[in-house]
Amino acid sequence: NAxxxxxxxxxxxKTGQSMTLQCAQDMNHEYMSWxxxxxxxxxxxxxxxxxxxxxxxxxxxxxxxxxxxTTEDFPLRLLSAAPSQTSVYFCAxxxxxxxxETQYFxxxxxxxxx
Amino acid sequence: xxxVEQSLFLSVREGDSSVINCxxxxxxxxxxxxxxxxxxAGLQLLTYIxxxxxxxxxxxxxxxLNKKDKHLSLRIADTQTGDSAIYFCAENNxxQNFVFxxxxxxxxxx
Numbered sequence: 156n157a158x159x160x161x162x163x164x165x166x167x168x169k170t171g172q173s174m175t176l177q178c179a180q181d182m183n184h185e186y187m188s189w190x191x192x193x194x195x196x197x198x199x200x201x202x203x204x205x206x207x208x209x210x211x212x213x214x215x216x217x218x219x220x221x222x223x224x225t226t227e228d229f230p231l232r233l234l235s236a237a238p239s240q241t242s243v244y245f246c247a248x249x250x251x252x253x254x255x256e257t258q259y260f261x262x263x264x265x266x267x268x269x
Numbered sequence: 270x271x272x273v274e275q276s277l278f279l280s281v282r283e284g285d286s287s288v289i290n291c292x293x294x295x296x297x298x299x300x301x302x303x304x305x306x307x308x309x310a311g312l313q314l315l316t317y318i319x320x321x322x323x324x325x326x327x328x329x330x331x332x333x334l335n336k337k338d339k340h341l342s343l344r345i346a347d348t349q350t351g352d353s354a355i356y357f358c359a360e361n362n363x364x365q366n367f368v369f370x371x372x373x374x375x376x377x378x379x
Contacts (some may be wrong), residue, residue: 159311188366197278197357197371198312213366219374245311257302260311 156181161246161261167234168268176231176264177256178246184250187229189221193240198245206227214250236268271295273370275358280376287345289373291358294339298360301334306355306372307350315356317341345375354378 162177180187188203190213200213204223218240220232229248233240243265247258272294281287292370300318304312305353318325318341325332331344345352358370 195371198369200366257314262311
């Protein structure tokens with residue numbers, strides 16, 4: 156199993172550009188989520204999904220879209236990048252949510268918006 | 270909403286014990302976790318404790334939970350340079366998402 160994979164590892168964008176951060180897992184996990192990590196603020200939940208076709212907003216969803224057409228993939232779209240979206244983005248998955256299941260994290264995507 | 274707090278920095282000498290502390294506000298938290306993040310990497314689970322437990326030990330790691338005070342700690346015995354990382358406390362409850370603390374950066378001095 157590859158676990159949770161994320162692409163790209165690094166990305167530089169100009170303000171106003173759009174892009175998609177890819178996330179895939181091969182563990183047949185129902186629950187997937189996107190976090191952003193900023194210094195001194197820990198991880199903040201952007202969007203999550205409890206299964207294919209179901210997504211919901213987390214703590215900081217503005218400026219981001221997600222979709223979950225398959226169990227394996229959970230892409231995160233930045234619609235019009237802003238410098239405030241400079242961050243490290245982590246995708247995570249778990250078999251279910253809220254039943255004591257741990258989350259498995261991808262290696263992260265480092266995004267710089269100029 | 271729920272909140273998880275941690276001190277941001279901790280320095281210890283190699284061979285000493287490290288104690289990383291965490292407080293949380295959600296009294297209905299069911300599971301509490303410790304994750305480790307090494308430089309340039311994602312988070313990896315170190316250990317977790319169910320809320321009806323007071324203590325859990327796993328090799329060099331000891332987790333203590335004081336549910337009355339909503340206080341969780343992670344003790345690392347015989348701390349090594351390879352333990353230098355950011356340690357995140359997290360909690361969740363049935364049907365709820367994870368809430369992470371800001372992370373404690375542990376520096377191990379030779």
